[in-house]
Amino acid sequence: QLQLQESGPRLVKTSETLSLTCTVSGHSISSAYYWAWIRQAPGKGLEWVGSIYQTGYTYYNPSLESRVTMSIDTSRNQFSLKMISVTAADTAVYYCVRDSRVSGYYDLDYWGQGTMVTVSS
Amino acid sequence: NFMLTQPHSVSESPDKTITISCTGSGGSIADNHVQWYQQRPGSAPTTVIYEDKRRPSGVPDRFSGSIDTSSNSASLTISGLKTEDEAVYYCQSYVRGIVIFGGGTKLTVL
Numbered sequence: 001q002l003q004l005q006e007s008g009p010r011l012v013k014t015s016e017t018l019s020l021t022c023t024v025s026g027h028s029i030s031s032a033y034y035w036a037w038i039r040q041a042p043g044k045g046l047e048w049v050g051s052i053y054q055t056g057y058t059y060y061n062p063s064l065e066s067r068v069t070m071s072i073d074t075s076r077n078q079f080s081l082k083m084i085s086v087t088a089a090d091t092a093v094y095y096c097v098r099d100s101r102v103s104g105y106y107d108l109d110y111w112g113q114g115t116m117v118t119v120s121s
Numbered sequence: 122n123f124m125l126t127q128p129h130s131v132s133e134s135p136d137k138t139i140t141i142s143c144t145g146s147g148g149s150i151a152d153n154h155v156q157w158y159q160q161r162p163g164s165a166p167t168t169v170i171y172e173d174k175r176r177p178s179g180v181p182d183r184f185s186g187s188i189d190t191s192s193n194s195a196s197l198t199i200s201g202l203k204t205e206d207e208a209v210y211y212c213q214s215y216v217r218g219i220v221i222f223g224g225g226t227k228l229t230v231l
Contacts, residue, residue, distance in 0.1 A: 036220070046158075046166065046211055048220035059218040095165055101215055106154040106172055108213065108220075111165035 002027040004096045004112035012090075014121040018083040022096030022112060029072065030054045034099035035079045036108065037070065039092040047092075051099045052079055086119045093117075123148040123216045125223035132229040137202050141226045143212030144194040151188055155195040156213045159206075160225075166211060170197060202230050 008020035022035070029035060037049040050060040052070040060068050064083070072079040083090060094117055098110040126144045133139040143155065155173050158166035168177050170186035173195065183200045199206055207230045212223040 038220075045225040046160075046213075046222045048222065051220065059220075062219070099220070105175075106215060107156055107168055107177075108158070108166075109168055109171075109177070111167070114165055 002098065002110050004098070004110060006094060006096050006112045006115040008115065008117070010115065010117060012086055012117060012119050014087055014119055015085055018081070018086050018090060018117060018119070020081045020094055020096075020115065020117070022079050022081075024077045024079075024098075027098075028074075029077045029079065030074045032103050034059075034101055035072065036097040036099040037081045038095045038097050038108070038111075039090075040095070040114075041089070041092040044092075049081065049083075049094075051101075053102070088119050091117065091119045123214075123221055125150075125212050125214060125221055127210075127212060127223040127226045129224070130227040130229065132231055133202055135202050135204060135230055138198060138200040139202060139228065141197045141199075141210055141228065142194050143196070143223050144192065145214075146193070148216065149190070150193050150195055150214070151190050153214045153216055155186070155188065157184075157186060157195075157197045158211045158213065159208045160211065161208045169210075199228075204230050206230055 003025045005023045012018045034051040036051040052058045069082045093114040095114045096112040100107045157170040160166040169184045174186040185198045209225045211225045
């Protein structure tokens with residue numbers, strides 16, 4: 001059974017760097033899927049941050065691209081998110097998600113439980 | 122830029138049928154598949170429709186999806202409404218590699 005688990009600091013200071021890791025279990029991250037980060041500010045809708053493939057190829061949300069870097073570690077079956085220069089607007093629940101776009105169908109079909117990250121001075 | 126617009130909220134009584142719209146702008150909605158996700162409070166979203174009209178296993182056939190090219194919109198229809206269907210529903214599409222979400226529609230079953 002595929003599971004995704006987010007981990008990382010729950011509190012980040014304004015202007016510093018947010019770092020999250022997603023550990024995938026029950027499925028190889030080297031398979032033909034993208035892996036995504038999606039966030040949701042309190043009381044707001046879903047916002048896609050970016051998606052990464054096993055090769056390291058990435059797609060980023062154009063509105064966040066200047067501050068975001070995703071990476072993937074196939075040996076640990078993990079992928080990660082770094083977001084620099086955070087502000088209170090980056091406070092959100094961050095979900096890691098399997099993105100099936102190159103797997104013969106289109107779906108965001110497995111989600112982690114989400115981790116709440118608060119940005120505060 | 123391509124955008125997906127949903128009504129903020131809808132409501133209907135149990136056992137009735139509701140349709141939630143998702144209107145595309147800045148491009149043709151038919152050019153890219155549309156997915157629908159259900160999000161209950163405190164939980165991660167789950168897929169109820171993918172690729173416009175396909176249902177994942179375990180999703181009841183009360184849920185159906187369609188595309189209307191004349192109105193450039195996608196629709197999620199839920200028949201035989203149950204109180205457990207009360208949730209926020211998001212449409213989503215891929216546009217040149219970018220993932221786009223609609224703003225979400227809160228469904229109240231009263």
